[in-house]
Amino acid sequence: MSDSLANVPLPSRAPGGRVTDWLTARDHAVFRAVASRHWPGADHVLPRLSRSANHGLLWFGAAAGIAAFGRSTRARRAAVRGVASLAVASATVNTVGKRSVRRVRPVLDSVPVIRQLKRQPITTSFPSGHSASAAAFAAGVMLESKGWGAAVAPVAAAVALSRVYTGVHFPSDVLVGAAVGVGAAFAVRGLVPTRDQLPSPGRPHTDAPRLPAGRDLVVVVNKASGSAAAKAALVRDALPEAEVREVDPSDLCAELDKAVEQGRALGVCGGDGTVNRAAVAAARAGVPLAVFPGGTLNHFAYDLNIETVQDTCRAVEAGDAVKVDLGRFTPGPNPDGAPGYFLNTFSLGVYPEMVRIREHWSPRIGGWPAGVLAAYEVLRRERPLKAEVRGKKRGMWMLFAGNGLYQRMGPTPGRRFDLADGLLDVRVVHGGRLPGLRLILAALSGPLSRSPFHAAGRMRRVRVAGLEPGTPLAFDGEVVEAPPAFTIDKADEALTVYRPLPTVQTAL
The missing domain is CATH 2.60.200.40 (Tumour Suppressor Smad4)
Known part of the structure; x- marks a missing residue:
């Protein structure tokens, strides 16, 4: 029987068994076509990639890398969502899928020895657990962060392909496994919504000055913030007419007081402690505040749907703003007994x-x-x-x-x-x-x-x-x-x- 897909007969209008036989034959034909095809470099890369995904180790490592190098709350949320989606997909495949359809693994006659895994899986073939985990992790990350999702997706696709290339799964095993993985990611999103799904926080729109290109905006950047220099550069590029001042923590309060007197609005880049000081200065002076997230957690900014410097720049130029409360404790930490906020x-x-x-x-x-x-x-x-x-x-x-x-x-x-x-x-x-x-x-x-x-x-x-x-x-x-x-x-x-x-x- 030829390995060419063209030689597989089309299904007839006979009973459903004939259609099933045709689908099985086509599945086997695609398997042989992939297993016998030589792709330069793939014989060394894909088997190793397939082994690295055993027990989800590849994806746990990827999650740690995203959380460490992403340097943002969105990146950390994407990593956690990816791992949670993987866990749901793996549990579904191992407790339901593998036990429901006991399919025998492919025969390795057409798979070159160099591609075959040293340790062959002993579980049933349908569906592919590796493909489910790969698709779940990539989809989970994608739902929270499109950028990191785009980076992970090719790796996930390569892992899925490697399962056919190394001869341990039929293509249908991989496709169904990937579908289970994507479904698991959406199931997790149903339980824990992404920020894009949640209602928009804050009160309705309030008046604030429109500042085209950042005109009359003074931005104070805390140098102690880990990403201060990079964020300051982004602000300068997006708002070329804004005045951006990078200051030491010891000079922060003094610079904030100067800034509210010199501009129509105050901008601040730093962590929640820096934003706190800027908020108090802006409230006392009666000027609006522009928050550019530059700290580790950025809780206040994220609760306003501000996740990037570009989000704030867009609002500053459009004059979009909201009123917010300040928590207060009296007396505060200062010797004069003034409230703390x-x-x-x-x-x-x-x-x-x-x-x-x-x-x-x-x-x-x-x-x-x-x-x-x-x-x-x-x-x-x-x-x-x-x-x-x-x-x-x-x-x-x-x-x-x-x-x-x-x-x-x-x-x-x-x-x-x-x-x-x-x-x-x-x-x-x-x-x-x-x-x-x-x-x-x-x-x-x-x-x-x-x-x-x-x-x-x-x-x-x-x-x-x-x-x-x-x-x-x-x-x-x-x-x-x-x-x-x-x-x-x-x-x-x-x-x-x-x-x-x-x-x-x-x-x-």
Whole structure:
């Protein structure tokens, strides 16, 4: 029988068995055509690529690389989504697919020995688990980040092809496996929406000056930000008439005060702590703020749908903006007792100490390892905090107050849909044994939940008293000593921030 596809007879109008036989014959013919075809260099590359994908090792390595070198929250989300999609696809193939259709592996007579894997799979052939994992990882990454998805897709396609090229799967095994993988990625998206699917955050459009090419915009860039130089260059290219100042952290506050007096709008590039200082300066001066994400996490910017420098530049030139609240605690950290402000979060208890330890170690061992070390150290040796909250004395591991209600993205609270809701998202982890378990349960719970371990609710103000001297508090990643007593509330719609209109609104 010829290997040419043209020699495979067309299906007749006979019973379904004839059609099935024709499909099987065509599947075998395509397998022989791929297995017998010589592609320069492929004999050495594809078998190795196929082996590297065993047990998902290739994709776990790719996820680590994306998270490490992407240097953005979107890249890290893409890596996590890819791995989650892979896990769902692998579980589906191994628990349902392989057991439902027990198909024998292809005969290797037509496959050159140099291509054959040293260790042949012993599981059934249908569907291809490697193809499912490859397609799931690539599709998961693509749904969160098109750029990284485009980089991963050719590798995933090569892994799928390698399964036929090395003779361990028929083409139909690969196609069905890839379909299962893509379906798994969309199933994960159904459970945990991508940011593009979520409702646009913030209040309706408010007036802000249009600044073509960045005219009359003064942008202050914190040199300590890891990507400061690159982000400053992007701002200069996109907004050539803006004045961009790269400053040392010690000069940041002074430069921000100068900038609000010299421009019609203030721009800032740095992490959440830098953005916090700029927001306070802009609110006091009554000028709009343009946030260019340049830190590690960029929570405030991302909750406004600002993920790139280009997003902010587009909003500045169009004059698109929203009003947002400022969280406030009085008295604040300054000697004069003036209020302190937070854009994202405020906390007492173990979290401030975790921030302090993480900041100490992160320059030496990296951010993620430092965070793990900080959590271990704090939970190993810390004791519950004693405080009076709303007139009642209690022990607690942590008190958290968010500027706006944090909604759930899948199993954990992760995003704010409205940054001007006038509310505080207050969560308390009660004192007691097993602090790690208590913190995990609190993290997995949503707003307005209560248990013996934690409580959460919406509030407009919270009074805290009875703190011991030296108790640390954290706000937007900054750690200071807490006053003995203070009140947490909000300055409603105190700040105007440039924010691009959602794509659907722009199109309309």
